[in-house]
Amino acid sequence: MLGYQHGDSLAHRLDPRTKLAVQLTFAVAAFAHTDPRGLAVLTVVTAGALASARLSPVAVLWGYRFLLPLLAAAVLFELVTLGPPWLDLAAAVDPLLASYRTLLIVAVAAGYVRTTAARESRAAVQWAIPGKPGRLLGAGVGLVFRFLPLLRRDLAAIRDAERARLGDERPTRERLQTVGAAGLRRAFARADRLAMALSARCFSWNATLPRIRFRAVDAPALALAAGLAASVLV
Structure with missing residues (x-):
């Protein structure tokens, strides 16, 4: 799974609120324009975002x-029939377009994750939602961005350890049970350590966050977000 990387790209220089606006309006436009022509335009936008x-x-x-098998299964479920003609191409068109739309949304979200630090995301969320709800949601966003990569790293380490012990020769059910149980133990252990660390550091609801401000470079991206929103209304 992709994570934040420090850099000096155009997306890195954008205000996090601008990137959130583009991501939100893009997702709405993707669900509004489900025909091939609309998805073709959104593909160009996705290429620009990447x-x-x-x-x-x-x-x-x-x-x-890990998403690709799920998206492919949705298409195959509609494509294959239990009787003649066995393959219904017309029925698979809509699931195929829906799966492709999902890939576009994920790609734009990946660009946001790669170029936006967790603290910047928290600052943007707390700006959009004032008061204690915004602080709670912002803190949750920051913890998720930091916690998920660690859980994924733990699962990868568990799988490597199982493979080194010839665990890949065991039945699939046993492997799932072993990896799942070990992964849950690691997750709960990390959650306990996280809670203790937050208490030791006197976790603050009003943390000092990075200063975010709109710049001239945000103007084209905001115009793109406005255009995507207008396309939904039109």
Whole structure:
């Protein structure tokens, strides 16, 4: 799974609120324009978003490869029939477009994750939602961005350890039980350590966050977000 990387790309220089606006309006536009023509336009927008983040489509597909079997299964479920003609191509068109739309949304989200630090995301959320709800949600966003990569790293380490002990020769059910149980133990242990660390550091609801401000470079991106929102209304 992709994570934040420090850099100086165009997307790195954008205000996090601008990137959130583009991501939100893009998702809404993707659900509003489900025809091939609309998805073709959104594909161009996605390519621009990835280029601004200096992120290749291949890296996105590899980073979120666990989604591909699920998307393919949705298409195959509609494509294959239990009787003649066995393959219904017309029925698979809509699931195929929906799966492709999901990939576009994930790609734009990957550009946001790669170019936005957790503290910047928290600052943007607390700006958009004032008061204690915003602080709670902002803190949750920051913890998720930091916690998920650690859990993924733990699962990868558990799988490597199982493979080194010839665990890959065991039945699939046993492997799932072993990896799942060990993963849950690691997750609960990390959660306990996280709670203790927050208490030891006197976790603050009003943490000092990075200063965010709109710049001239945000103008084209905000115009893009406005255009995507207008396309939904039109």
